[in-house]
Amino acid sequence: MLYSYTDYYRSPIGTICLRASERGITDLFFVEEEVEESLTKNPFFKKCRVQLQEYFNGTRKCFEVEIDLYGTKFQKSVWYELVKIPFGNSISYLSLASKLGNKNKIRAVAKANAQNKISILVPCHRVIGSNGDLIGYSGGLWRKKWLLEHEEKIEYNRKQLSFFDS
16 A cells, blocks of 8 residues: 655654654654655544653553554564564564564574664563664664663553552
8 A cells, every 4th residue: 555645753863754644644754854844634644743742751662543554464463473472572583483483584583673764662672682782773773772772761660659559
């Protein structure tokens, strides 16, 4: 499915390009050039911008935005598994391949992960190397590190608060 609409959102870690079809968000990726944030009337963009703002503010952990994934059956199986990775956690490419039933498909899983068109909403940034190294992220490794640290900090603070509420 190709996109029909384009919009931009300024995040704390750079400008994000949003694209949507008639069925939902098709692409979410960082752009390096300076682009004016727009306010396209498409209802998917409005909902996505609000939820991204909540995510970056630390008040949203799970997205409820309609997405329109386009890819092979295998790619979609990888992307659906990414959505299951809990907020503030990460898994290795090997673990992801094992969850999909074949640890020998680690390269195919890594390639499908890299071809995810909807970063953050489909959290490919939560997949790391088996040794804990940050490996690959189309938005840049510094953004992957920022996103992981952002989520870890929110989870840590939530756990600290729940400790004192007990």
